[in-house]
Amino acid sequence: xxxxxxxxxxxxxxWVKVAVPRPLRDSLGCDLRRSLQTRDLKTAQTARQAVxxxxxxxxxxxxxxxxxxxxxxxxxxxxxxxxxxxVTRKDFSDVTFLLEVSAPMLARAAQPGQFVIVISHQxxxxxxxxxxxxxxxxxxxxxxxxxxxxxxxxxxxxCQAGSRLYSVAGPMGFPSxxxxxxxxxxxxxxxxxPIFPQLRAFKQSGAYVIGVVGFRNRQLIFxxxxxxxxxxxxxxxxxxxxxxxxxxxxxxxxxxxxKHPDVDRVVAIGxxxxxxxxxxxxxxxxxxxxxxxNPIVVDGTGMxxxxxxxxxxETKFACVDGPEFDGHKVDFDDLMNRLGRFKQxxxxxxxxxxxxxxxx
Amino acid sequence: xxxxxxxxxxxxxxxxxxxxxxxRVGNFDEVTLGYREVxxxxxxxxxxxxxxxxxxxxxxxxxxxxxxxxxxAAKDFRGAxxxxxxxxxxxxxxGRVCPQEDQCEGVCPVGDKLKPVxxxxxxxxxxxxxxxxxxxxxxxxxPNGLRVGIIGSGPAGMACAADMAKAGCDVTIYEALHKxxxxxxxxITEFRLPNGVxxxxxxxxxxxxxxxxxxxxxxxxxxxxxxxxELGFDAVFIGTGAxxxxxxxxxxxxxxxxxxxxxxxxxxxxxxxxxxPKYDTPLGxxxxxxxxxxxxxxxxxxxxxxxxxxxxxYCIYRRTREESPAREEEIEHAEEExxxxxxxxxxxxxxxxxxxxxxxxxxxxxxxxxxxxxGRRRPIPIEGSDFEFAIDTVVYAIGTNANPIIGxxxxxxxxxxxxxxxxxxxxxxxxxxxxxxxxxTGAATVILAMGTGREAARSMKAYLGIRDSETVYQAPQTxxxxxxxxxxxxxxxxTRVRLG
Numbered sequence: 001x002x003x004x005x006x007x008x009x010x011x012x013x014x015w016v017k018v019a020v021p022r023p024l025r026d027s028l029g030c031d032l033r034r035s036l037q038t039r040d041l042k043t044a045q046t047a048r049q050a051v052x053x054x055x056x057x058x059x060x061x062x063x064x065x066x067x068x069x070x071x072x073x074x075x076x077x078x079x080x081x082x083x084x085x086x087v088t089r090k091d092f093s094d095v096t097f098l099l100e101v102s103a104p105m106l107a108r109a110a111q112p113g114q115f116v117i118v119i120s121h122q123x124x125x126x127x128x129x130x131x132x133x134x135x136x137x138x139x140x141x142x143x144x145x146x147x148x149x150x151x152x153x154x155x156x157x158x159c160q161a162g163s164r165l166y167s168v169a170g171p172m173g174f175p176s177x178x179x180x181x182x183x184x185x186x187x188x189x190x191x192x193x194p195i196f197p198q199l200r201a202f203k204q205s206g207a208y209v210i211g212v213v214g215f216r217n218r219q220l221i222f223x224x225x226x227x228x229x230x231x232x233x234x235x236x237x238x239x240x241x242x243x244x245x246x247x248x249x250x251x252x253x254x255x256x257x258x259k260h261p262d263v264d265r266v267v268a269i270g271x272x273x274x275x276x277x278x279x280x281x282x283x284x285x286x287x288x289x290x291x292x293x294n295p296i297v298v299d300g301t302g303m304x305x306x307x308x309x310x311x312x313x314e315t316k317f318a319c320v321d322g323p324e325f326d327g328h329k330v331d332f333d334d335l336m337n338r339l340g341r342f343k344q345x346x347x348x349x350x351x352x353x354x355x356x357x358x359x360x
Numbered sequence: 361x362x363x364x365x366x367x368x369x370x371x372x373x374x375x376x377x378x379x380x381x382x383x384r385v386g387n388f389d390e391v392t393l394g395y396r397e398v399x400x401x402x403x404x405x406x407x408x409x410x411x412x413x414x415x416x417x418x419x420x421x422x423x424x425x426x427x428x429x430x431x432x433a434a435k436d437f438r439g440a441x442x443x444x445x446x447x448x449x450x451x452x453x454x455g456r457v458c459p460q461e462d463q464c465e466g467v468c469p470v471g472d473k474l475k476p477v478x479x480x481x482x483x484x485x486x487x488x489x490x491x492x493x494x495x496x497x498x499x500x501x502x503p504n505g506l507r508v509g510i511i512g513s514g515p516a517g518m519a520c521a522a523d524m525a526k527a528g529c530d531v532t533i534y535e536a537l538h539k540x541x542x543x544x545x546x547x548i549t550e551f552r553l554p555n556g557v558x559x560x561x562x563x564x565x566x567x568x569x570x571x572x573x574x575x576x577x578x579x580x581x582x583x584x585x586x587x588x589x590e591l592g593f594d595a596v597f598i599g600t601g602a603x604x605x606x607x608x609x610x611x612x613x614x615x616x617x618x619x620x621x622x623x624x625x626x627x628x629x630x631x632x633x634x635x636x637p638k639y640d641t642p643l644g645x646x647x648x649x650x651x652x653x654x655x656x657x658x659x660x661x662x663x664x665x666x667x668x669x670x671x672x673x674y675c676i677y678r679r680t681r682e683e684s685p686a687r688e689e690e691i692e693h694a695e696e697e698x699x700x701x702x703x704x705x706x707x708x709x710x711x712x713x714x715x716x717x718x719x720x721x722x723x724x725x726x727x728x729x730x731x732x733x734x735g736r737r738r739p740i741p742i743e744g745s746d747f748e749f750a751i752d753t754v755v756y757a758i759g760t761n762a763n764p765i766i767g768x769x770x771x772x773x774x775x776x777x778x779x780x781x782x783x784x785x786x787x788x789x790x791x792x793x794x795x796x797x798x799x800x801t802g803a804a805t806v807i808l809a810m811g812t813g814r815e816a817a818r819s820m821k822a823y824l825g826i827r828d829s830e831t832v833y834q835a836p837q838t839x840x841x842x843x844x845x846x847x848x849x850x851x852x853x854x855t856r857v858r859l860g
Contacts, residue, residue: 109581119538125631125640151640167538169575174768298631298641301536301577302763303546303603304623305756310614315607320764334614337716341616345642352637 006052007044013037014044018055024062032058076121076166083164087140092222095147098132098193099159103168104139111175112197113292113324116141117300119167120155127151128297130194130269130323131171141168144193150349172300173323176267176290178205184256184266184287186278188214188237188249191270194292196226198267203230210260211235212252214274218242249274250281257285265290268327272336279327289327293318295338310334364408366473373475374403381696385666388550388634391693392456395485404432406477408470415464415479420811421519423447425464425479432482441490444483445497448810449522450515450561452491453544455484456553458807459687491560498567504528506824509593511578511766514542515806516599516797518565519813520820524597525568527817527826532593533565534576539630543601544806546630547622549660551667579765584772584793595792595820598772598780599813602798604761608652612710617646617718621653621661621757634668646752648672650721652707654679658757659690662699665755673699674751678706678726678739702749704728706741710754721749760803777802786816787823794820 006016017033032055036044077083090098106116115130133142147156159165176198183202187195192213203209211231215221216239227234235252236244245251249270257263266289268278275291282289295318298304302320309318310331316322377393378384384391395403407429415425424443431440444451460466460480468476490496508524510517513535525531539545541558566572578587579600587593605620607613624645632639649665651658654677665673675694677684680703684691695701704726713719725745728737762778773781773789779802780795782788788795796812798804821827 105576105581114580123632123639125642167575169536169538169577171580172577173580298623298626299537299546301603302765303605304626305605305607305620306623308607308614315609315613317604320604320768338614338616340716342642342644345636345644349637349640349642 002041003045004041006048007036007041010035012039014039014041016048016051016055018052018059020059021063024059024066027062027066028059076123078122078164078166083166084168086159086161086163086165087138089159089161092144093220095156096190096220096222097145097147097156097159099143099145099155100135100140101143101165101168102140106168106170107134107136107139107141110134110141110171112178112201113176114171114173115300115323116143116168116170116172117297118143118155118165120151120158121166124154124166125151126167126298126300127155128172128294128300128319130191130292130294131197132193133197142193144190146190149346150353153350154353169300172319174321176201176324178202178207180207180265182208182210182260182263182265184210184212184253184260184263186212186214186249186253186266186268186270188268188270188274191268191274191292193223195267195269196223196230198269199227200230203232208232208260210256210263212237212249212256214238214249214252214270215243216240248277250277253278253281257282257287263287266327267324268292272332272339275327275330276332279330279332283328290324291327291330293323293325293330293335295335296341309338364405366408366470369406369408369470370402371474373406373478374399374481376478376481378693381693381698384551385663385697388667390554391551394488395481400432400482400485401435403478403482404429406470407433410469414467414469418463418467419447420463420805420807421447421814423464423483428486429477429479429482432486437486437489438495440486441495442497444486448483448807449519449564450487450806450810451483452487452557453515453553453561454807454810455480455482455487456557457548457805458483459805461688463807488557491557496564496567499526501526501569502528503530504826506530506594506826507532507592508595508597508820509534509578509587509591510597510599511584512536512542512599512601512797512799513540513562513572513574514599514601514797514809515544516601516799516809516813516816517542517597518562519810520597520599520794520796520817521570522565522568523814523817524595524820525565525570527821529594529824529826531568531570533570533572534578534581535572535574536577537630538574540572540574542599543603546626547657547660548806549625549629549664551663552660577765579769584766584770584790588790588792595794595824597813597816597820598766598788598793598795598799599797599809600763600766600799601809602760602762602779602803604763605756606759606761607756608707608758610707610709612712612718615710615712615718616716617644617752618710618754619756621651621657621755622760624661624664624755625657628664628668643668645670646718648674648751649753649755650674650676650707650749650751651755651757652676653757653759654681654684654686654691654701655757655759656686656690659686659694661755661757662694663697665753666697666699670753672751674749675699675701676705676707676721676723677701677703679728679736680704683736704739706739707754708746711748718752718754719750721751721754722746723749760798762799762802766799785819785822786812787819792823 014036020028085102088100117126132144147153185199211234214237237252269292295307297307300319307318311325312329409426428440428443464479465476506529508529508531510533521531605622627633631641633641633643649670651661709722711720724741726739729740732738767774794816796816797809
């Protein structure tokens, strides 16, 4: 009989009133109300339904708008006024790109052989990247990144000149030792860029420097002029033989060692399989061989132990004891196994990211 | 009211509401929900207000415990907060994570006959109330132009920073990670110490004028020597902690699925790995997790594993529950949640499944022999008691060592274990450089780290020639006339004065 749900009476006229959920009251007010312009309860009851429906759809709309707005406001970009600005970006190929990041203190402290940890956005992971160059005057560091996993591919997409990285911390690890007279510097794959500052430092410290760099083909070669500037000899190896020696960098290393029996050190940076091959190549020559480890790292400050590597019969943390170790003692198989630790999660992240990107 | 006696006080310790174990294993919300006002008032009645309180010297930062409890009983909650903040910067944190049963509550005379006064819970209640009510005790600070650099934003660094800032110094904290708080951020779990509480306490620090700079790896970015010579700091405090995790050196440790508790907790607490793939950091935890060790970190690792989706979680410890270094409360909570404890068990080898993943762990049973140097009975393996334990994840929580970065990069004197060598006033071998917290004492508690940070601040003040005085806070203004001799009370024109 007296079903007055959503109804109330003012000056004998029936009105409809629907309460607004608390989070939406900023935009809609405490409730939505409208006069039914009738004094008769029965008429009001029948007219009520349509009005209530209309109000409900209004609330639904407001709720969706709000959800969209919060999705925007919870952007993962670094909060305004923070972060590290990307000054320049250069693409070497469709997977390799260079970022020059403004970080004056880092640029001042960085030494060849050290690495930084980069977080691209607020929900990002900590990605260790070897410092490929630094400009102490301009206050920038250079990172050369291969977009292989989710985080690096996302960086490839996000990091344009003028954008900001959420965090860049470092420089981590021990700098390279430069006490050598004749050195072979080997860089392959993602190791080409990080070998450059070392090679330059060796040259500047007065050593005779032989550079060996490997690329897949002529199109992917970068920084050749920079290498030439600081190398006494430069050997380029390409997989297809389009430039220099056809084949792996180990052929170049062998050639260099044959030609110069007085080489007292080989430094190799690149994928684990390449560093392993280099270490095996130099072993018969009994030349000290230094490799730069790139295990999975979380904090990079000696706290998590995720980066532990086996060197000789000791367990070392690459982040605080390395990243450079004696290549003849490193257990590369262990390193490669441990690098595959999150294989499943990596593909899961990649799939989720692709789906999300597709949805956009 | 007559004098309170052990007979006249409430006999039962006021219980603290907790989340139901069945519910809480499915979330990361706080386990203990904290006192309500009535609980706090009731519990405050239980303090006998001893004339020579034993609890005060038992507290590493010497909080005036009877003082603040009396203020609670008198319903002067703000007064209680003022007393607490005279000694501790972080009441909401210390009330949660201090091992009170070994400190203040351990010596409480009420505890001789009944359960001791729940000092920690009361402290937490006052701290939480302060956060809720937005109280802050920012004293009038007269800048003295001296600059203090602090390495590490953990509890030791925070305590030292607060004291130096209150003394008028321009304080900068350098943190290597991208978020401040040190072990309070990456180590202690969300359900024991919510990040909101930590943020609120850090906020108090910035209100004192302390600058916190993240992503700054002191030691490598600039050395301690450079801080003094080039960056213009008059004094430096090192609080880099003991975060370098230990492993046992048994076979199979480099298999995938073996990690340190620090790694597990950092991934979860700092990097949001429990929400992977929304957050980019993966966790990669299996279904059957064994945590080796039985300290507070082990308890955190166990309970995080359970919440992160592990089905069976085991605690492997070579001694018994009695010798376990974890807080009693933590073990109880873990047991309630369904953690399975394997006491008197020592892992001897981790076995692989042929694809470099963990398949099982081989363990031996132990028995307790004669007491060793630490006074605990030495565990001895029982011969022929080997057995295999089917698991897919092993977490090491058997302790940590000194962080090596400062030692590697400066000429500061270390002891033979790599910790920083200091005198009894926490001065290091370098003039103007002080150290505190785990990097000096070895792995210890939050409150102990804070205690050393404050002690170091005291000697730092002596070195800098700053008078060390008690802080006086502005009295709350209640009168309608907010002027005194024509000067607005808002104008904090009075300076710190020496009391007593």
